[in-house]
Amino acid sequence: MSSYYIGLGKQTLKQAMVYRTNFILSFLVILIPLTGELLLAKFVYANGYQIGTWQLNNLILYYISATVVSEFFAIGTWWDIGNDIKYGGLNYHLIRPYSYFWHNFVSYYVLKLVYIVFAIIVAYIAMVIFSGNFIPNIYPLSLLQFAILALIAAPLAFLITFFLSILAFFFTDIDFISKMLGILLPFISGNILPLDIFPATIQKVLIKLPSAYLVYYPSCILVGNYDWKEFFSLIIEVLLWLIFFWILTSILWFRGRKIYEAIG
Amino acid sequence: MDYKKQIELKAVYKNYRVKTSVSIFKPTYKEIEAIRGITFTHSITENLGIFGKNGAGKTTLIKLLTGILPPTSGEIKVLGFIPYKLRKEFKKQIGLFQGGKEQLIWDIPAIQSLELSRFIYGYSKDDFLQRLADFSKALDIGDELNQPLRNMSLGQRCKMELMFSFLHLPRLVFLDEPTSGLDIITRSNLRSFINFCHQQYGICFVISSHNVKDITDCCKSCIILDKGNILYQGDTYYLLEKNQRDLITINVDSENLASEISRKFGGKVNGNQVVLETSISDTNEIINQLLSQYNINDFQLKRKDTEDIFTEILKNE
Numbered sequence: 001m002s003s004y005y006i007g008l009g010k011q012t013l014k015q016a017m018v019y020r021t022n023f024i025l026s027f028l029v030i031l032i033p034l035t036g037e038l039l040l041a042k043f044v045y046a047n048g049y050q051i052g053t054w055q056l057n058n059l060i061l062y063y064i065s066a067t068v069v070s071e072f073f074a075i076g077t078w079w080d081i082g083n084d085i086k087y088g089g090l091n092y093h094l095i096r097p098y099s100y101f102w103h104n105f106v107s108y109y110v111l112k113l114v115y116i117v118f119a120i121i122v123a124y125i126a127m128v129i130f131s132g133n134f135i136p137n138i139y140p141l142s143l144l145q146f147a148i149l150a151l152i153a154a155p156l157a158f159l160i161t162f163f164l165s166i167l168a169f170f171f172t173d174i175d176f177i178s179k180m181l182g183i184l185l186p187f188i189s190g191n192i193l194p195l196d197i198f199p200a201t202i203q204k205v206l207i208k209l210p211s212a213y214l215v216y217y218p219s220c221i222l223v224g225n226y227d228w229k230e231f232f233s234l235i236i237e238v239l240l241w242l243i244f245f246w247i248l249t250s251i252l253w254f255r256g257r258k259i260y261e262a263i264g
Numbered sequence: 265m266d267y268k269k270q271i272e273l274k275a276v277y278k279n280y281r282v283k284t285s286v287s288i289f290k291p292t293y294k295e296i297e298a299i300r301g302i303t304f305t306h307s308i309t310e311n312l313g314i315f316g317k318n319g320a321g322k323t324t325l326i327k328l329l330t331g332i333l334p335p336t337s338g339e340i341k342v343l344g345f346i347p348y349k350l351r352k353e354f355k356k357q358i359g360l361f362q363g364g365k366e367q368l369i370w371d372i373p374a375i376q377s378l379e380l381s382r383f384i385y386g387y388s389k390d391d392f393l394q395r396l397a398d399f400s401k402a403l404d405i406g407d408e409l410n411q412p413l414r415n416m417s418l419g420q421r422c423k424m425e426l427m428f429s430f431l432h433l434p435r436l437v438f439l440d441e442p443t444s445g446l447d448i449i450t451r452s453n454l455r456s457f458i459n460f461c462h463q464q465y466g467i468c469f470v471i472s473s474h475n476v477k478d479i480t481d482c483c484k485s486c487i488i489l490d491k492g493n494i495l496y497q498g499d500t501y502y503l504l505e506k507n508q509r510d511l512i513t514i515n516v517d518s519e520n521l522a523s524e525i526s527r528k529f530g531g532k533v534n535g536n537q538v539v540l541e542t543s544i545s546d547t548n549e550i551i552n553q554l555l556s557q558y559n560i561n562d563f564q565l566k567r568k569d570t571e572d573i574f575t576e577i578l579k580n581e
Contacts, residue, residue: 007383011369011376018371091332092367096384097355261280262332 004098005106012110023118030119034067034126037192052197057137058223062194064123065219069150070191072116073157073214076178078108081165085256086172088263101249105158142224145231149218152238157214159245166249169256190216210241268344271306271329271436271470276338278324278492298324300492301338306485308343308436308468311458313479313500315472316489317578322472325489326440329470330360343436356385359467361429363422363441368413374424375409378431385432392431399427402460403453419450426454430467437461439471443478455481476571480504488577495577507573510547512540513564514554525558 016023038060045056054062081104084090093100164181168174186192189211195203206212217234220226226234278299285292299321306312314322327333328340331347331354340347345354368377375396382392400409403423413421422442430437439458443451459482461467471478479486480500488496488503496503515537516522522538525531529550531540542550544567554560 003386004380004383007380011372011380014372014376015369088362088365089367091327091330091362091365092360094332094350095330095355095358095360097352098384258334260333262327 005102008103008106009110012107013114016111016114023115026115030067030071031122031126034063034123037063037067038126052194054194054197059194060127061138061223062219064127065222066191066215068116068119068123069153069218070186070189070215071119072112072150073153073218075157075160075164075185075211075214076181077165077167077174078104078161080104080107081162082168082174085166085168085260086263088261090260091262101162104162105155108158108161109154137224138222139224142222142226145221145226146218149213149221149231149235149238152235152242153214153218156210156238156242156245159242159249160210163245163249163252166252166256169252169260185211188212189214190219194220208237210245213238213241269308270341270343271304271308271312272339272341273305273328274303274339275301276303276328276340277301277336278321278328278333279336298492299328299335302489302492302494304487304494304497310484311462311469311471311482313471313473313483313486314489315474315476315479315486315574318474319491320489321492322489323440324492326360326438326470326472330358330438356432357435359430359432359434359437361426361437361439361442363439363444366413366421366425368421368424368428370414371412373410373412374416377413378409378424378428381428381431387432395431395433396427398464399431399457399461402457403427419446422446422450423454423457426457430461433465433467435466436468436470439469439473441473442471443473443475451475451477458482476574479574480570488574490578503577504570504573507577508544509541509568509573510544511566511568512542512547512551512554513566514538514540515561515563517559517561521558525554529554 041051041056041059041063044051051059084093090100093103164177165174167177188206188209190206195206195212195216198206207216213234221231276299277297280296280298281293282296283291284294302325314325316322324333328335329342329347331342331350334348343354343357345351347354368374378396379392382389396409400406403426405420405423405427408416408420408424413424416424422445426439426442429439442458443454446454455478458469458471462469462482469482471483473479483500485498486496486500486503487494514522514525516525517536519533519536522533522536525538525540526533529538529540531538540550547565551563551565554563
């Protein structure tokens, strides 16, 4: 069955190439806010102020990392799944010998991988243009920790997206979820500001939400603020969220299938 | 009968809950019985047609048989499996085509999209190319294979989607309105293709259709559904033969004579004309009697077509 997911990945990649103009232009969506954040940070530090305990170079690296990972580990509703449920396209998937979850996981991340390659290039260009001679200092250990966390964060991000998308079993329209998250997520995930500079009470809540494990922690790890003990406790917390959403999604899928109308 | 070679339904009901009023606080619902306690057994050695009016329950029945929907009550077994459990072994043995519902990727050449079939069902590239060549020949497909679906006509897209549904050569394929929206030539091609696949690869097709010819041309057995009930289940040819009628239109000199003929042989009078409906075995005898007993100016003989027969069966219910 793994050959199916490889084949699906190749087809999705070909499909992504059809929309290459859309892909390339959509990087402006990354470039513009990132530029704003970097300029603002430079301005603040140039006037003798500081954001929390962050040094400018670390903050720049944090912003670049947060921009890239927030694209890769974005959570929301995926219209493919929502439409399958709403218009009956799910019928075909149900009768084929593969997992609908993993089918979408592969399609989703292949598209994301293509996107991320371009996102890194864009982020690098932004860094060179707006940050002068700053060269990010990334330690191999941080990179290793980042890679391990990313491997667990990817299924968690998709699991949450899948969970939100299959709410289409219960609601006729789930667009409101994406719209709501689009406003809320940049704040609560640490995309706009590192979570540790929020007031203590808010910070306590935000750093335990799943969104923090998808943007804030991976970016902090890349900056190099974690020893192995801290890292492992972080991994356990992500795994707990993963198990929690897995159970929740399984229940929702089971109940959703019972009321699925299979329109068409 | 080998239970792994049959479709078996016992007292199957399927109800839908439908919203009847929209309200923020308390929307109201009502239950609709789409399938009402149907029972039948069918051997997959021959194709099965499902015929009925809109809302008769044809598509719901297909969804129950494929496992897309669970029955509200009753038992369903297909190839020895309970469909709704959607076991992998069951899914490998079936195919589905729903007219008007796309399953292929629109933006890449059709051949690349079709190749996903071999990844899903795990057969070799050689087998894929061989089947593709056979299917393309039977469906009269040429260079279109290298075009994206978005650039194809409805008929071409339909052929591609149909191929994709059973390139893996399953034992059982469900076709829901396969010829819907197609022109008569394409419809005829598709029917020939279905018969070709049945004979060549032994695939059993379960075809739900509004189009009588889809059933009569491809299915030895059929089910007629009406409001979720089975009106008929059995041999298609027997059904046609049993209900086959000839229409004899006779012109005579006077209305009195027309009425007299009508009284003796039945039929409708329209001025100097009488229209008699006879079973085909009696037609010759009746014509002989009419010609020998009455002064007949002329007469026309027309056999009812299959569409009329099915329509009448449904109308009589």
